[in-house]
Amino acid sequence: MKLVSLSQLKQDITGKRVLVRVDFNVQTDKKQRVLENELFRLEKVVPTIKWLVKRGAKVIILTHRGRPHGKFVEELSTKYIVEDFEKILGKSIITIPGVVENFVYDSVKKMNNGEVALLENVRFYPGEEENEKKFAKKLSRLADFFVHDAFASSHRESASIVAIAKYLPSYAGFLVEAEITELSSILQKPRRPFVVVLGGSKCHTKMPLIEKLLPHVDAILVGGIVANTLLKSAHNNIGSSIFEEDFVSIGKLFIKSEKVFLPNDVVCDNIDTKKIEAEVKNFDEIVKTDRIIDIGTKTTVEYANILRSAKTILWNGPLGWIEKRQGSHASEALAEYVAALSTSSKVKSVVGGGETLSILSRLNLLDDVTFVSTGGGAMLEYLVYSNLPGINPYIKK
Numbered sequence: 001m002k003l004v005s006l007s008q009l010k011q012d013i014t015g016k017r018v019l020v021r022v023d024f025n026v027q028t029d030k031k032q033r034v035l036e037n038e039l040f041r042l043e044k045v046v047p048t049i050k051w052l053v054k055r056g057a058k059v060i061i062l063t064h065r066g067r068p069h070g071k072f073v074e075e076l077s078t079k080y081i082v083e084d085f086e087k088i089l090g091k092s093i094i095t096i097p098g099v100v101e102n103f104v105y106d107s108v109k110k111m112n113n114g115e116v117a118l119l120e121n122v123r124f125y126p127g128e129e130e131n132e133k134k135f136a137k138k139l140s141r142l143a144d145f146f147v148h149d150a151f152a153s154s155h156r157e158s159a160s161i162v163a164i165a166k167y168l169p170s171y172a173g174f175l176v177e178a179e180i181t182e183l184s185s186i187l188q189k190p191r192r193p194f195v196v197v198l199g200g201s202k203c204h205t206k207m208p209l210i211e212k213l214l215p216h217v218d219a220i221l222v223g224g225i226v227a228n229t230l231l232k233s234a235h236n237n238i239g240s241s242i243f244e245e246d247f248v249s250i251g252k253l254f255i256k257s258e259k260v261f262l263p264n265d266v267v268c269d270n271i272d273t274k275k276i277e278a279e280v281k282n283f284d285e286i287v288k289t290d291r292i293i294d295i296g297t298k299t300t301v302e303y304a305n306i307l308r309s310a311k312t313i314l315w316n317g318p319l320g321w322i323e324k325r326q327g328s329h330a331s332e333a334l335a336e337y338v339a340a341l342s343t344s345s346k347v348k349s350v351v352g353g354g355e356t357l358s359i360l361s362r363l364n365l366l367d368d369v370t371f372v373s374t375g376g377g378a379m380l381e382y383l384v385y386s387n388l389p390g391i392n393p394y395i396k397k
Contacts, residue, residue: 001184001387002396003172006048006147014056015113019143020048020173021160023150023374024063024081032080037361041152042085044374048149048173049089049116058111060142061118062099062160064153070126078121085118093118099125100138108142128159136163149173151180154390155378165393172394175374180391182371183382186350191311192218197303197334199224200317200353203247205380209316210254212384218310221261221303223295223319223330230255230262231292236283239290240271261306265296267326278326293327294320300330304337313338313349316380318356328359335359339368352379 022045026038034042052059066076079095086093094117098104104119111117122128127135136159140146146168148154148161154176157163164170172180194217198206206226213220222230228243233251254260268290269278280296295303307313315338321327339360342349351360352373360366373379382388387395 001180001391003177003180003391003394004170004396005177005394006051006171006173007177009145009171012055013052013145016057016145017060017108017111017143018052018057018145018147019060019062019139019164019168020045020052020147021150021153021164022061022063023152024078024085025065025152026081028075028080032075034081034084037358039084039088040357040361040366040372041374042081042088044175044372045149045173046089048147048175051174052147053091053114053116056113058108058113059116060108060111061093061116062122062139063118063150064123064128064158064160065121066123068121068123070124070129072124073121076121076123078118082118089116091116096120100135100141105141122158122160129156131157131159131163133159133163133166135159137167139164140167143168146170147173148390148394149175150390151176151373152375152378154375154388155381157389161390162393170394172391176391176394178371179373179375179379180382182350183373183379184386186312186314187216187383187386190216191348193310194218194312194314195307195310196220197307197313197315197319197338198222198226198317199319199331200355201225201242203229203244205377206317207247207250207254208384209380210260214254214257214259217259219259219261219306221306223263224317224321226317227263227295227319228292230260231283234262237286238283238292239268239286239288241290241292261303263295263299264302265298266292267294267296267320267329269293269324269326278324293324295330300333303330303334307334307337307341310341310347313341313347314383315349315351315356316353316376318353318359322355322359331356331359332363335363335365339363339365342369352376
């Protein structure tokens with residue numbers, strides 16, 4: 001896949017207005033500061049912004065936050081991320097509290113060459129999620145060029161990503177270009193052995209990926225609710241653990257494969273609140289009120305041994321219930337192991353998904369893996385379908 005990328009924009013853009021769609025869908029703390037483990041989302045678009053600033057463009061940043069469904073929601077305003085992004089960019093940012101209002105057009109026209117402005121949350125406007133052409137046309141009046149650098153939102157048809165490409169000369173930013181390059185490489189030319197680690201809670205995204213990758217990988221190591229569901233498919237006793245009933249029958253097809261590895265011991269807490277401590281258990285020890293919150297010690301060691309032989313590692317989704325301290329041990333241990341393999345040997349590691357990246361960020365390991373994908377759902381959908389609605393407009397025809 002060849003993209004129409006920003007690096008191919010050869011003409012002089014001094015004084016030109018460039019609208020850059022990014023994904024700053026980050027959470028903030030009680031003081032409305034971006035959570036430390038989500039700052040990497042802001043950092044990833046810096047190369048694109050700096051490239052445009054260096055060439056004297058007037059850079060107008062557009063993003064969404066949360067799901068306000070076309071209505072103004074104060075806590076989802078982009079004004080709360082300006083201070084953190086200014087520190088990361090090393091440059092002051094103009095805050096414009098709107099998107100397509102007349103005062104926004106006026107403010108943009110008054111920008112000086114090399115200045116950067118941040119608009120309000122684009123999802124405060126109903127036309128955005130409806131991929132409305134009328135709204136996209138209004139957006140296009142803001143700029144002379146458009147740059148799409150919001151890979152994590154590319155699995156959705158949004159006006160500020162898809163429809164807008166019909167109204168402005170449009171390019172993929174450096175982040176989007178890097179994501180497509182790395183994920184395409186994983187699909188087309190992985191160095192073997194190729195080991196995949198899949199966890200998290202969304203079977204509807206993980207099961208298609210297992211089906212797609214199974215013929216092309218050497219091992220798939222499963223954790224999280226995805227593992228619970230497959231364990232249920234294999235008629236293992238999982239007590240009161242969360243699983244997805246709709247995928248149990250599909251799971252029966254995957255558990256037959258020697259490439260799919262499931263936990264052989266698990267960490268359980270108990271829904272009876274009188275019993276607080278979590279325990280490592282074999283399946284024959286699980287009682288009705290037990291709830292699986294992580295893979296067990298033996299499984300963690302087994303997964304590490306399989307990863308040791310890998311030349312390519314793809315990881316999406318935590319292996320346990322990481323909101324619980326006792327459910328995060330395996331994910332943290334394997335994160336440190338994957339990082340160590342990546343830095344000390346010729347292992348290519350590609351990691352994505354919000355919760356997985358939160359673990360790496362918390363352990364200060366983001367720089368130790370080969371490539372960090374900003375996409376969770378977008379990453380998975382690209383790996384399954386080799387294209388995305390938000391990427392298709394930027395493919396060379």
